[in-house]
Amino acid sequence: MSVDRLIAASLCGFAKLLTGVRALWLGSEPLARTRVYFANHRSHGDFVLIWASLPPALRQRTRPVAGADYWLTSPLRRFLINRVFRGVTIDRRPERHGPNPVEQMGAALQAGDSLILFPEGTRNLGEGLLPFKSGLYHLACAHPEAELVPVWIENLGRVMPKGSVIPVPLLCTLTFGPPLSPLQGENRADFLARARDALLALAPPPD
């Protein structure tokens, strides 16, 4: 086993131990298909948790989509995102000059990999969900063969909220919902609203 894989396996083990994570597959199964897992985003650990709760065979073919402005700023982060997680790093700035993020993600799907995507575009520090960015829609239109699977991450934002150093050892639950895809003639706003509702439907009832 290579060093990268060893580090990946131990990070997954640590994440599972810390959060006691439980994966509930309600309406979808952990199958080796080309998929875009889209989830709510509260913490930098979000994709690690999704990644860790996939069966190892699926994990190796699943790549997180991550913001270049955060993940490429230090040698350690660069090593983790490029080598350990094999992330697709995208430039989130509107004035970017580099490659188009949707094309970058599409290339990964074309190569047979699955993606982990946070369509809110940034970490949400409040309740519920922020409005979705349009990337999910463009990706879904360009790759109708990919299944879009909503994943609700419960509690990780409370384990390690933004700005805290010590995690609270709460138990996290991931709920994988039924896959969806754009309907014939559905416009962008309608599709994004439907995807957002599908994700919110997996959240536990508000207190």
Added chain:
Amino acid sequence: MDTNHDLITVFGGIFALLAVASLIGAGLKWRLSPATAHPVIDNLNTRIKAWWAMILLIGAAIWAGKGGVIALFAFISFQSLREFISLTHTRLGDHRALLWVFFVFLPLQYTLIAIDWYGLFAILIPVYGFLLLPISSSLGADTTRFLERAAKVQWGLMICVYCLSHVPALLTLDIPGYAGRNALLVVFLVLTVQSSDVFQYVWGKLLGRHRLSPAISPSKTVEGLVGGVLSSTAVGAALWWITPFTPLQAGLIALVVNIMGFFGGFVLSAIKRDRGVKDWGAMIEGHGGMLDRVDSISFSAPIFFHIVRYWWV
């Protein structure tokens, strides 16, 4: 009156009962549905398997001595508190208070048992936790449902840490004529209360007709409650020889802790229903979470502790 001899007798008896239960479970499976899944029998068998593991763990802790029992219950508290707070709504502003709960109050409470400082043990959480935790939360500068959040954190700490810590605290009581035998009090309490849960389950499955309170717990029946409490009160009375009590006293005390234990499960069921879940977690196969298993102990342990402390110390 050799403590080790009594412990071996009691645990030998429990293992014999578990062996019988395992045989009955295997027999039912073989007779009724050898090839296909049967929800009730399969659940019964996973429950029996989990009992083996739990009894072995308690046995090992007692065999290791006071430190072992304290460590076991500290772990049970930790896991229960995790389950409780995970299902409870708190906000960002509570993060620091939660760190205090997990990393200061929980270890400190059990350390106080280890160093035998009863005065602080009795007030650490109800007084100091009660005052300091909302101060910590208030520094988070978030007033949304503040009282509710502070109450939930305090409640979780009381149920999962303060109440449960009274089980290992039994080891610190100086009972005249009972020196060196306190571990047997732990066995008496845990066995009485847990057997009550088992008997309620068994009587409920065999005779249960009248639902007790469908709104709170769909599986609890009047027949299960009465049969369970009476059966395990008989178990308590029959265990008088490992306690400082007479048979009548042992029976009465068992009755009190069983009733408290029943309401422990009942109250925590009300919280689960309100949160829309069936179990607190998924740690113990067939039983749900840790808190599903120890809710009855949490409610009965402080009462049992104080009965013994008031009349026998």
